[in-house]
Amino acid sequence: MIVSVRFERGVKNKEAVRDAITFEASDGTVVKGHWFNDKRLDFRPEKYWNPNTKVTVHYKLKDVETAPGVYGGVDKDEPFTIGRSQISTADVNTHRMAVVRDGQQTDSIPFTAGKPGFDTWSGSMVVEGLEGTTRMTSAGVTKAGSGDEYDLVVPHAIRLTDTGTYVHGNYWGAGVIGRSNGSHGCIGLTDTEAGSGSSPAGKFYASSLVGDVVTVVNSKGAVVDPANGLGGWNLPWGQW
Template identity: 80%
Template sequence: MRAGYAVGALAGALVLMATTAGCSTDPAKADSPKGSAAASAGAGGGSGDAAPAVSAASIAIEPANGTTGVKPNGAVKVSAANGKLTSVKVTGPDGTEVPGEITADGTGWSPKAGLAVSTAYTVDALAEDAKGVVTNARSTFTTLTPEKEAGTTDNIADNGTYGVGMIVSVRFDRSVKNKDAVEAGITFETSDGTTVRGHWFGDKRLDFRPENYWNPGTKVTIHYKLKNVETAPGVYGDVNKDEPFTIGRSQISTVDVSTHKMAVVRDGQQVDTVEFTAGKPGYDTWNGVMVVEAKEGTTRMTSAGVTKEGSGDEYDLVVPHAMRLTDSGTYVHGNSWSAGVIGRSNGSHGCIGVTDTKSGSASAPAGKLYDSSLVGDVFKVVNSKGKVVDPSNGLSGWNTPWAQW
């Protein structure tokens, strides 16, 4: 009797323990969410386990899992229905997160920046319904690899020093259609807070400048982020890099064609008066602001495309101390063959000729001017009978008012 009682009591204890714990011997159900199996046992006292609570919220992710060839801009979207997003992480292969934000109502998420091309990404999202029950979703996708790129070049050398009139000119080897996106992909950081703005000349050239000439000593860094920018349908940029340069001292020369004298002003003080000869009638020098775009040194100049063959006005000269002002061929250069007219009258085919020797002398006026000049220095021509230089001719964009730039 005592033995049988003991066994019965032990059996009863085991049953009581199983009922109290509410656990299952099925490993798959051992970690049931809070409020699922236990709540069911407490409510009905039944012998079966209840299913885990299912969130009413649902998550939709674009692009769909496994998608390839995704565009790096505008393709990623995460949204929630019957609930709110609580977390969205989009990460690349190195674990770096793509910045983004959930909307105020919690129903959407989008990235703040474009993705990288030729890169695999993973999206992990969480959302919860009104009862706080959470659901999750994941998607992996790969961005496209561009088949075509727009080659990019500019006129800046890393860590170069330029004059206060320097204009950054960016050229593309393919026509740009998405100009706003390209312009947004090129930004300027300046040490003095100077604002820089871009202006398009056609579909392949984008020039940048401040409202007024640069302040001497300004440190500038161009940030190129174009590799993920679709410049035209199916065409992407080819460069992501930083390019620093510095603005040197100020040198602005006013070229008065009526007096044949040039006033050279450096850092606000006139440091020289240089006599010259400019364009004769029919070949009048452009008026307006021009900027040294290259210091070419000794250069061959011919009349091809300037004078008519057989006119008797042809020339083929090798000139020293040549500084290019326009793409069309306007130079400030040394002149050894017009001693009788320099400082007295205009006898050139549009260039500004300054006294020099045939091979070029550092001590001649042209040599001194050349050695004191920087790419980016300003030459302002006044009182010529010529038209104002076209803003797209060389680095002549200062002739475009800021309101139109």
């Protein structure tokens, strides 16, 4: 899990603000902050958190001047506990997604990914939200009249990026799932239109938590931008 802190106003005194937010982990894990811009500060360890780690974030911002005449105004502690580990690796060449929980593979799920011209992002993405049934349209994705327009209500939608990459149920592409790549960039798993809990998409949705990692390999797509969602795991530790 990456912790992302957002500010309403641009921060000028970035070092002071970063140093005023500290992490205390039960296993001693070291956490560092990285500024993506003057309103976004993300924190993570060098490697994925160990399962069941107890973490407390200490915010000591009340007397910190974030910008001339502007103060953080907040002193508080926020505890949370890291859940079990679940890392899923989607191989675009084999069209199978290996689900590994706490070090043991629990599933190998057929999928379809982005077709040529709509290649799925490469790299590691983090589950940002479990959005259930979601309407997806081609607005901003394809050109009008291209023949690639779509307007679908999609079941079991799991958001991976801010720009709209999902793992989701697919009930219209049975012929390509597990065989070829036919989506507009998302990872599609077999499902029914109503969303079946017993389908591959339904089972994966039920097993997922915010913070889980989905890594895409062998895609022709670029590595996802570290600031696109919680993609910071793609930034080398030395640059963090």
